[in-house]
Amino acid sequence: MSAPRPASHDSSSLRGLALLIGASPDSFASPDSGASHGDVADVTVTGVTLDSRAVQNGDLYAALPGARAHGADFAAQAAASGAAAVLTDADGASRMREAGVALPSLVVENPRSVLGAVASAIYDTADQDLTMIGITGTNGKTTTAYLVASALGVLGHRTGLIGTVETRIGDERIKSVRTTPEATDLHAILAVMEERDTDTCVMEVSSHALSQHRVDGVVYDLALFTNLSQDHLDFHADMEDYFSAKAQLFTRERSVRGLVCVDDIWGRRLVEQSGVPVATLTTQPDQEADWIVTVDEGEPSRFTLRGNGTELDLRSALPGDFNVANTAMAAVALLLIGEEVDAVSRAILTDPHVPGRMEKVVATAGGAVGSDDLLAVVDYAHTPDAVEAALTALRSAATGRLVVVLGAGGDRDMSKRHGMGRAAAGIADVVVVTDDNPRSEEPSAIRAAVLEGAQSVATDALLVEVDGRHRAIREAVRLAREGGPGSIVAVVGKGHETGQEVGGVVHPFDDRDELRLALDAADPADDSAPTGGTS
Numbered sequence: 001m002s003a004p005r006p007a008s009h010d011s012s013s014l015r016g017l018a019l020l021i022g023a024s025p026d027s028f029a030s031p032d033s034g035a036s037h038g039d040v041a042d043v044t045v046t047g048v049t050l051d052s053r054a055v056q057n058g059d060l061y062a063a064l065p066g067a068r069a070h071g072a073d074f075a076a077q078a079a080a081s082g083a084a085a086v087l088t089d090a091d092g093a094s095r096m097r098e099a100g101v102a103l104p105s106l107v108v109e110n111p112r113s114v115l116g117a118v119a120s121a122i123y124d125t126a127d128q129d130l131t132m133i134g135i136t137g138t139n140g141k142t143t144t145a146y147l148v149a150s151a152l153g154v155l156g157h158r159t160g161l162i163g164t165v166e167t168r169i170g171d172e173r174i175k176s177v178r179t180t181p182e183a184t185d186l187h188a189i190l191a192v193m194e195e196r197d198t199d200t201c202v203m204e205v206s207s208h209a210l211s212q213h214r215v216d217g218v219v220y221d222l223a224l225f226t227n228l229s230q231d232h233l234d235f236h237a238d239m240e241d242y243f244s245a246k247a248q249l250f251t252r253e254r255s256v257r258g259l260v261c262v263d264d265i266w267g268r269r270l271v272e273q274s275g276v277p278v279a280t281l282t283t284q285p286d287q288e289a290d291w292i293v294t295v296d297e298g299e300p301s302r303f304t305l306r307g308n309g310t311e312l313d314l315r316s317a318l319p320g321d322f323n324v325a326n327t328a329m330a331a332v333a334l335l336l337i338g339e340e341v342d343a344v345s346r347a348i349l350t351d352p353h354v355p356g357r358m359e360k361v362v363a364t365a366g367g368a369v370g371s372d373d374l375l376a377v378v379d380y381a382h383t384p385d386a387v388e389a390a391l392t393a394l395r396s397a398a399t400g401r402l403v404v405v406l407g408a409g410g411d412r413d414m415s416k417r418h419g420m421g422r423a424a425a426g427i428a429d430v431v432v433v434t435d436d437n438p439r440s441e442e443p444s445a446i447r448a449a450v451l452e453g454a455q456s457v458a459t460d461a462l463l464v465e466v467d468g469r470h471r472a473i474r475e476a477v478r479l480a481r482e483g484g485p486g487s488i489v490a491v492v493g494k495g496h497e498t499g500q501e502v503g504g505v506v507h508p509f510d511d512r513d514e515l516r517l518a519l520d521a522a523d524p525a526d527d528s529a530p531t532g533g534t535s
C-alpha cells in the first residue's frame, strides 16, 4: 500500500537540493535531455519516491542500486508517470543515457545516503513540533509501540504510530508493507502527521532501516531498546553486525536520549557505548538498573515498577514475562517524555489489543464446539527467542496439552529455523511443523530444517509435519482437543499477517480466521475443501 502524502506543501528546486546534498552542478543535467543548466536549475519537485510504481506527477524519482536491480532501469516508467527529475549514482546515470531516458538528474556516489535529507527538505519536516519515540530491538517493538500509543491516546494525545502492522494517523490506518518505511515515505508520513496536528509519533525502527538510511533526517526525542537475539542473519553478517546496526539509534545524530532494557547482555553493552544519555530498566533480580520491575509472586500479571524515587503498580493481561518487560518499557517511556506518574498508571491499559501478538481467538458464537475448554492463541513469534518466550508463557497456563503450529519464512535468515524448531520441541507437547511464507523457497525444505531442529532436542514431544498451513491448524485443534480441558493451541509466526506468500504470489490467509474456523468445526480433521495453504 502506498504511503500517504501531505495535501500541500511548497515545491523544492532541484538546484537547492543539489546544494544540500553536495551534488556538483555539473552532474544535474542529463546530456541527452537537451536541457541547458539554466533550464535544469528551474526544475522543481513536489514529492519523492524510490519506487517507480509509486511515482506521482512532479516527483523526484530516486533510482537506487539494489541487490536485484538498478532503479535506473525503471526510470522510463517513472518518467511516464510524471517524474520531474531523477536522483541516482553514476551507474544509474549511464544506464539512463543508454536507455535514452532524458530526465534532469542529480548524481551522487551513494543516493540512498542522501535520501533522508532530500525527503526531509521536500516535505519540510526538519522543524516539526512532533515528539518522536523510536523503538528498536529484535522482539517486542510492535507490542511496546502499541502499548505506548494506546496510553498516549488515553491521555488525550494526538498520536501517530508507524510499525510492522500499520501506520496510524489519528483515526486513519494504513496497512504496512515494512516495519520501518523508506525515508521517502517516512518523511511524507511525518508531514501528514504534522498537517493533522499529531503531537507524538511512536515508531518501530528496524535494523534494516538503520542500515539502509531509512530514518535519516529524524532525531528521536526518545529511543528504546528492547532486546537482541538471533534474527536477520541473512542481511547482517553476524550478531555483532546486527547489534551495531541497532546501536546506531543511540547516537547523537539519531536520538536525544534513550531507555534500554538491560535484561540481556546486548542491552548492557549498549549502555556502555551509547552516545546519548540512557536510562536503564530490568526485570531480572540480579541486574542493576534505574528502573526495576518486580513481578507479584502470586499473580504474574501484576508488577511493581520502581525508579527515580517513585513506584508504580501496573497490570498486564498479555501473557508472558516478556510482556511485563514490554509494559514496563512503555510506562517508563511515557514518564521520560514528561507524563506524570499518576497519569501513566491510569493510561497503561491492563488488557491492550495488539494485533497478532498473544491474541486470543474464540470460536464463533454458535460454533459447533462452543463448549471447547481450549485456549487458542495466535502469536508473531518467528525467532528462536520469541518461540521460547511465547511458549514458556503458554506452558505455565496449560493444564492439558500445549500444541504449537509453526514454520519459518522463506528467503529470510535460514539459520534461525533450527533454533525455532528446537525451542518449540523443548517446550510444547505437540509440534505441528508447517509452512509460513515460503516465498521463493521449496516449502518442504524449510519444514525439514524446522523439523530437524525439533528432533535435535530429546523430549517426548510429538512432532507432526503437515504440508499446508490450513490443514496444519485444523490438525492442531484436533490434537489439542484430544488433550482435554485446559489444552492450548498456539499458532505462531504470522500473527497479524493477512496473506501467505508462495512463489511470488500472496494468497489471502489469516491465522486468526483459520483458527476460528477450525474451532468452529465439529471435526477439524474432516476438511474436504481447504481454503488456503500451500497444499
Ligand SMILES: CC(=O)N[C@H]1[C@@H](OP(=O)(O)OP(=O)(O)OC[C@H]2O[C@@H](n3ccc(=O)[nH]c3=O)[C@H](O)[C@@H]2O)O[C@H](CO)[C@@H](O)[C@@H]1O[C@H](C)C(=O)N[C@@H](C)C(=O)N[C@H](CCC(=O)O)C(=O)O
Residues within 6 Å of the ligand: 050, 051, 052, 053, 063, 064, 065, 066, 067, 068, 069, 070, 071, 072, 074, 164, 177, 178, 179, 180, 181, 182, 206, 207, 208, 209, 235
Ligand atoms: C533486504 C532489503 O531490505 N531489501 C530492500 C532493498 O531491496 P533491493 O536492494 O533488493 O532492491 P531491488 O529489488 O534490487 O530494487 C532496486 C531499486 O529499484 C526499485 N524498483 C524495483 C522494481 C520496480 O519495478 N521499480 C522500482 O523502482 C526499488 O524500489 C529499489 O529502490 O531496497 C528496497 C528499496 O530500495 C527495499 O524495498 C527492500 O526491502 C525489501 C522489500 C524487504 O523485504 N525488506 C525487509 C527484509 C525489511 O526491510 N525488513 C525490515 C525488518 C522487519 C522486522 O524485523 O520487523 C523492515 O523494516 O520491514
Ligand SMILES: Nc1ncnc2c1ncn2[C@@H]1O[C@H](COP(=O)(O)OP(=O)(O)OP(=O)(O)O)[C@@H](O)[C@H]1O
Residues within 6 Å of the ligand: 137, 138, 139, 140, 141, 142, 143, 144, 164, 179, 204, 226, 227, 322, 323, 325, 326, 356, 357, 358, 379, 380, 381, 382, 385, 386, 387, 389, 390, 495
Ligand atoms: N520483550 C520480548 N522478549 C522476547 N520475546 C518477545 C518480546 N516481546 C514480544 N516477544 C515475542 O516476539 C514476538 C514478536 O513481538 P513483536 O511483534 O512485539 O516484536 P517486533 O520486535 O515488532 O518484531 P518484528 O521485528 O518482527 O516486527 C511476539 O509475538 C512474542 O512472541
Ligand SMILES: N[C@H](CCC[C@H](N)C(=O)O)C(=O)O
Residues within 6 Å of the ligand: 164, 179, 382, 408, 409, 410, 412, 436, 437, 493, 494, 497
Ligand atoms: N518482519 C519479519 C517477520 C516475518 C515473519 C514470518 N512470517 C516470515 O515470513 O518470516 C521479517 O521480515 O523477518
Ligand SMILES: [Mg+2]
Residues within 6 Å of the ligand: 141, 142, 143, 163, 164, 165, 179, 204
Ligand atoms: Mg514489529
